[in-house]
Amino acid sequence: MQRGDDSQGQLARDPVVIIARGKKPTNRSAEQDGACGAMLASATRAGTSSTTKPDHAAGAVHGAGAGAGGTPIVVTDGGQEVTVSQFVAQLDGKDTEEQSHCSPSWSSEDNDVREGMKKFSNWPTVPQLYCKGELLGGCDIVIAMHDSGELKDVFEEHNIPLKPQGSKNEEAGQPESATEKGGAVAEPIGLTDAQKARLESLINSSPVMVFIKGTPEEPRCGFSGKLVHILKQENIPFSSFDILSDDEVRQGLKVLSNWPSYPQLYIKGELVGGSDIVMEMHKSGELKKVLSEKGVIPKESLEDRLKSLVSSAPVMLLMKGTPDAPRCGFSSKVVNALKKEGVSFGSFDILSDEEVRQGLKTYSNWPTFPQLYYKSELIGGCDIVLEMEKSGDLKSTLSE
Incomplete structure (x- = not known):
């Protein structure tokens, strides 16, 4: 699947991604088309902007999934943008002047991408809804989550902005009443004993x-x-x-x-x-x-905890603060050196745990911070790391 890397990158980059069918071929059933449309409608009614990826055009999708004013969009195989409502209208078979802009072509790569997504997600069908790079499920699960209000809750829990998208969409985004959902029972307000x-x-x-x-x-x-x-x-x-x-x-x-x-x-x-x-x-x-x-597992000794900590990533930095907000100049210098060399690393803020902070000095036989470990072995502190960067040995040492 040549464009698999791009697909996985899109899943990670965009907060909400729908893997859907971008067109209604004559050899597909109404149920298949309806599933894609229903999922798109549910995601839209939940109030979120979404990137919709036609399952045959993984590489053609771009942007954050919203057009002017935050309106959710579908990017077709030809790179043309249409609104979700236009896309749903096409799937539902509604013939409107606006929908004529959505005319994706089907290519020989259809089956490769579709089968690749099934393996990647371990989910046998499309549509598929992703939130923050994680699969929520297919049509039935998403519709059930929407009907119960859980879909919106998931978006809110993961800080997905729920933006009003015009009066019609705002109205559609409101929770449906039991009557509107065909007599479905509303979520319980209280519990019996x-x-x-x-x-x-x-x-x-x-x-x-x-x-x-x-x-x-x-x-x-x-x-x-x-x-x-x-x-x-x-x-x-x-x-x-x-x-x-x-x-x-x-x-x-x-x-x-x-x-x-x-x-x-x-x-x-x-x-x-x-x-x-x-x-x-x-x-x-x-x-x-x-x-x-709580007594669920035996209490870990400090030494075992430190061993686990320094081996929790191949390259592990014990520092003051975090990589995004270092709390000392030496820690900041080491972070910058690692980033400059393109080295991926884990980190632990020793200011957050005094027991770990003091214990590491003895465990490492190194009195100061930061401390850089590679494959559970101490490399050294700030001066050593900067010397290795200057000599060109840092990246090669951390890649052996």
Whole structure:
């Protein structure tokens, strides 16, 4: 798949990406066309700007997915931009003067890109909706999330701007009433004692409990998959519940936890958060610390913790502050040297943990910071790193 790198880059760059079919060929069923249109409509009604990528034209999509005034756009195979409403109108078979601008051509690369996306996402069909580079799911999941209000909650949780897009779109972006949704039951405002007891029983059924979409073996959204991956990477025993299998649990848990989206991680009956929070805790070492404090895993010795820390990335910088906001000149110089050489690296702010700060001095037998490690071995501090940069040895040493 020649344009696969571009497709993956687009998924990571744009906050919301829809992999959809860009045209209605005569040999496709109405159900297939309707799925793409329905997903586009749901994403639009949720109030977000989206980049829609025709599944045969991965390389043709550009921009942030919004035209003038923040209107969501579809970029066709020929690079022509049309609004989502025009695109949906075409998929729905509506013949309007405006839709004539949307006439993507189908190329010989259709099947290669489509099959490549299936492998990349581990999802067998299109359309596919991505948020912050993570797969949410296909049409049925997205429509269900929209109907429950969860789609908008996910966008808000991940800081996707929900911009008004004109009076018609603003109206479409409002939550639908039960009547408008064909008599669908509205999200519960409160919980009965029986519902609360059932939810609390599920939450406490395991010391580490995750409520996800799908199963750990087959997650049905990217955020659930990310959370499961973190727990497995940390070798943390956990149990799970598929919220797609029980709508009463899915809606009730939002009320009980006061948390609008999934996945949700609980440790010893207490909500920790969703995938973004867990990812940050994983990176900082806070996740293992919480688990050990609650007796879920044995308490890690300081030496074991330091060993884990310096080996958490091939190139690891123990510094004051962060790469984006260094809090001392020496740390800033090392960050700039690594960036200038194009070296990818992990980092840890030693100002955030006094125990780690003091322990590293003994562990490394090095009294000051920053400290640069490569493959768990100490390279040195600021002066050594700058000397290696000057001699041309820095990049080669960190690439061996």
